[in-house]
Each structure stands twice: as structure tokens, then as C-alpha cells.
Amino acid sequence: MERNEAIEILAEGRGDAVSVVTMQSIYPWHQAGQGEIFHVDASQCMGSASSIGLGLAMARPDKKVIVLDGDGSLLMQLGSLVTVAGQSPANLYHFVFNNGLHQSTGNQPLPAVGRFDWVGLAKSSGYADALRLEAAEDLLERLPDLLAMTGPVLIELVIEREDRDPLWAGVPMWKQTALLKEQLEAS
Amino acid sequence: MTEAKPVAVGVEASVIMAELRSLGIDHVICIPDSYQKTLIAALQDDPSIRFITACTEDEAMGINAGLYMGGKNPMLVIQNNGIFASINTIKAIPLDARIPTFIFVGQFQRDPMVAVEESRSRAVRMVEPTLDTWGVPHWRLEGPDDIGNIRAAYEKAHETMGPVALIVGAPTL
Numbered sequence: 001m002e003r004n005e006a007i008e009i010l011a012e013g014r015g016d017a018v019s020v021v022t023m024q025s026i027y028p029w030h031q032a033g034q035g036e037i038f039h040v041d042a043s044q045c046m047g048s049a050s051s052i053g054l055g056l057a058m059a060r061p062d063k064k065v066i067v068l069d070g071d072g073s074l075l076m077q078l079g080s081l082v083t084v085a086g087q088s089p090a091n092l093y094h095f096v097f098n099n100g101l102h103q104s105t106g107n108q109p110l111p112a113v114g115r116f117d118w119v120g121l122a123k124s125s126g127y128a129d130a131l132r133l134e135a136a137e138d139l140l141e142r143l144p145d146l147l148a149m150t151g152p153v154l155i156e157l158v159i160e161r162e163d164r165d166p167l168w169a170g171v172p173m174w175k176q177t178a179l180l181k182e183q184l185e186a187s
Numbered sequence: 188m189t190e191a192k193p194v195a196v197g198v199e200a201s202v203i204m205a206e207l208r209s210l211g212i213d214h215v216i217c218i219p220d221s222y223q224k225t226l227i228a229a230l231q232d233d234p235s236i237r238f239i240t241a242c243t244e245d246e247a248m249g250i251n252a253g254l255y256m257g258g259k260n261p262m263l264v265i266q267n268n269g270i271f272a273s274i275n276t277i278k279a280i281p282l283d284a285r286i287p288t289f290i291f292v293g294q295f296q297r298d299p300m301v302a303v304e305e306s307r308s309r310a311v312r313m314v315e316p317t318l319d320t321w322g323v324p325h326w327r328l329e330g331p332d333d334i335g336n337i338r339a340a341y342e343k344a345h346e347t348m349g350p351v352a353l354i355v356g357a358p359t360l
Contacts, residue, residue: 051246
């Protein structure tokens with residue numbers, strides 16, 4: 001599937017879930033109108049998206065939390081899979097965009113592409129479940145059921161290579177953290 | 188012949204716990220530290236505190252941010268090497284994203300008989316200069332007389348909306 005297809009489906013289907021989004025999914029998430037509603041970017045801290053999501057999920061078990069992670073990002077803090085599993089947040093849904101590349105720095109390949117397995121890593125780390133989706137139609141059809149599962153769940157989204165310059169939303173993270181805190185306090 | 192006096196002496200974990208309870212700390216994210224063993228055990232035993240073990244200090248800063256945005260009152264317990272390991276995340280989350288981040292930092296491998304500046308351990312000597320370089324305020328806990336520094340550090344984190352360190356200079360008792 002294409003990244004933008006996945007973003008559109010997730011934007012349409014998130015409901016009132018809190019979103020934490022990192023790297024090259026940030027810009028399209030904002031373009032899809034999702035940047036100011038229960039949302040925070042994980043910017044300038046590659047690998048931190050799932051940890052931020054974990055904190056939010058623990059603080060607000062009444063809300064679903066979706067994390068839109070990158071494969072290169074998650075590799076930078078791979079142990080976070082085990083940390084997430086250690087807390088077993090039933091409301092955490094961890095989407096990993098897998099293109100096998102460090103797209104933000106020019107599409108350099110990740111190490112061991114094709115030889116490691118996100119579903120296997122998540123399951124062996126202790127996630128409640130993990131699955132891999134390759135087609136946008138499958139994501140569209142299965143998203144409501146996925147978000148009804150007991151987390152933590154990792155959903156690997158296989159996305160196509162994009163040959164474009166990296167794009168950024170340009171919204172400072174501190175503005176987002178303050179807004180999200182305010183919105184959560186009011187909800 | 189007079190006996191040499193230690194530069195830093197341990198503080199009872201129960202005394203530290205009383206301070207943390209008075210601050211309303213409800214979550215502790217920890218990467219274990221040998222200088223805070225008794226404190227860590229007391230935190231794990233306290234039913235009013237959710238104790239979270241993370242794999243790295245980077246993760247701990249992210250979890251702290253999520254908890255804070257979600258309305259909780261968290262803190263971190265790490266060791267000096269964890270500061271060096273997590274500088275990029277300190278830059279991005281507590282500093283740039285303006286998240287109060289209250290960190291207990293154990294001075295792993297510090298000889299409490301020796302002043303920090305004269306320590307044979309580079310980690311012990313460099314933790315405060317490193318924090319200074321990044322503009323992270325810090326206090327020392329060198330004995331029972333410094334107990335007020337815990338509240339001072341906590342209040343600074345929330346006043347400045349950023350990171351602060353409370354540096355634990357001798358093993359807690």
C-alpha cells in the first residue's frame with residue numbers, strides 16, 4: 001500500500017483515539033487534518049513514539065492510543081517493544097510503517113531488510129498480538145476489528161517506497177504537548 | 188589519628204519516600220541503579236506508586252512525557268551513565284517539547300569518601316558538566332541535610348517545564 005492510503009484510512013477510522021506519529025507520517029497526518037485533535041508528533045526523537053504512546057495509554061486507559069511508527073525509528077529503540085509488553089496496555093495500537101528504508105535521510109536501506117520480522121519481534125517481545133497487512137483494502141476492512149482488540153497490538157503496514165524529499169509539518173512539539181494535555185484534561 | 192569523614196552519606200529510603208509522597212508522585216520510570224537499590228525497593232513496594240521498568244533512559248523520557256500529558260505526576264530513577272546515553276532524547280522531549288522531567292540520578296561508582304570533582308570515575312565527574320552544557324538544572328543529595336533539594340528540584344521542573352536532576356551521591360539506606 002502507499003503511505004498516504006494508509007494515513008487516510010487511519011485518519012478516517014481513528015475515532016477519538018489519541019495519536020502519536022513520527023517521521024515521514026507526520027506531514028501527511030497533519031495534511032489529513034489530524035494534527036490538532038488528541039495528537040502529538042514524536043519529532044527529533046527517533047524511536048520514542050511508542051514510549052510516548054505507552055505513557056499516554058497508561059495515563060488514560062479510557063482512551064485508545066494509536067502510534068504511527070516507522071521501521072527505522074522503531075529499530076532505534078527496539079527494546080521499547082519489551083517495555084510496552086511489560087506494562088500490557090490494553091488500549092495501545094502500534095502501527096509500524098515498513099518500507100525497509102530510512103526515508104527521511106534519503107531512502108538508505110535498513111540493516112537486515114527482509115531477514116527480520118516485525119510480527120515475530122512483537123510477539124516474542126510479549127505483545128498481545130501482531131499482524132502484517134500489505135494491501136490498503138485489508139487495512140480498510142480490518143481496522144474497526146483491529147481497534148477492538150485487546151492491546152498491545154502491533155500492526156505492520158507494508159508500504160511502497162516513495163522517492164521524494166522529506167516533508168515536515170513544522171509545528172513545534174511543545175505546542176502540541178501543551179494542547180494535548182489541555183484536551184485530555186477536558187475530556 | 189582522626190578518621191577521614193565521608194564527603195557524602197546515604198539517606199534513608201523512607202525519608203526520600205516521604206518527600207516523594209508529599210509531592211504526589213504517582214508513577215516512577217526506572218532503569219535500575221545500584222546507588223538507589225533501597226529506594227527502588229521501597230518504590231516497588233508502595234501501592235500508591237506505579238513502578239515501570241524501562242529498557243533505556245530514552246524510553247523513560249518518552250513514557251514520562253506521555254504520562255505527564257495524560258495528567259499524571261511521574262519521575263525517573265536512573266544512573267549517571269543514563270544521562271550520557273539519553274542526551275538526544277533530553278534535547279527533544281524535556282527541553283524542546285517542554286515536559287517537566289524530574290530525574291533522580293545515582294552517582295554509580297562514586298566513592299563517597301571523595302569529592303565529585305576528584306573522583307576517579309569519568310562518569311561521576313562529567314555528569315554535572317554535561318547537565319550544565321545542556322542547561323539542565325541540578326541539585327545534589329549528599330546527605331540528610333540535603334533532603335529539601337528533592338522538593339526544590341521537583342518544583343523547578345514544573346516551573347521551567349523542563350528537565351531537572353537530583354544527583355544521589357551515596358547509596359541510599
